[in-house]
Amino acid sequence: MAKLLVLSLAETTRDKDRGYAVIARNLENNTWVIIPTLPKELFKIENEYAWDIFAVTEADIVRKIGNRDNVYEVNKENYLPYMIEPPLKSNKRKTEILEKISSNSILELQNNSEWVGILKNPTIEDLLFYKRNEENPFYDINQTFFWECRLIFHDEEMYKWKYKAADGVAVKDMRFKSYWRDVILNRGELFDEKKDKWIDYMENNNTYLLVEFYPGTYMSSVAVLSGVLSINKKEMRRDE
Structure with missing residues (x-):
């Protein structure tokens, strides 16, 4: 086991x-x-x-x-x-765990032989969220699969992943996508306001992006974000 x-x-x-x-x-x-x-x-x-x-x-x-x-x-x-x-409640402990297995460098993750890595404290430039595959006969607006979510960000060396297909890196995190789908469907007029607040929150707290790599057709690998984790610093101090 x-x-x-x-x-x-x-x-x-x-x-x-x-x-x-x-x-x-x-x-x-x-x-x-x-x-x-x-x-x-x-x-x-x-x-x-x-x-x-x-x-x-x-x-x-x-x-x-x-x-x-x-x-x-x-x-x-x-x-x-x-x-x-059960899920950890201590933000201090969560941060300790993520710090040990994360990196500041996109190049370091890209050049590593692992198919998973964690980028810590990226600078988030923008978040894109829009419908996709609307022509699919099984299209369902309520399924996150039919929404495209992408983050545009860079590391402390200003390096970023760039792909020809679309801007930024695709996000697969189910909870993250579900949140933005619900915002668009139920409070669409607030999307830009909520996006700005979220980016500000990410910048002012401990943020980690869990990166998963897939073998690429035209390059060695393609990065996607399978996890978006942001730890509240104020709550972390309460754990001390």
């Missing part, structure tokens, strides 16, 4: 039954674990959530052979995943 500290719950496809993509740290050997398609049936078991951000889940995982390292699937034959520790 592996004890997994969950740091990302991201969307997979428009297929709701495929649940989430999970990225976690294996606490037993301090390595990354990527679970690309966690079935919905294993996310919530007997009305109890088995996975959550900053929670620890015990699961039987099996390595998958493919073009990326540290990719696994959950084996449910003999043991179902179980949350053995």
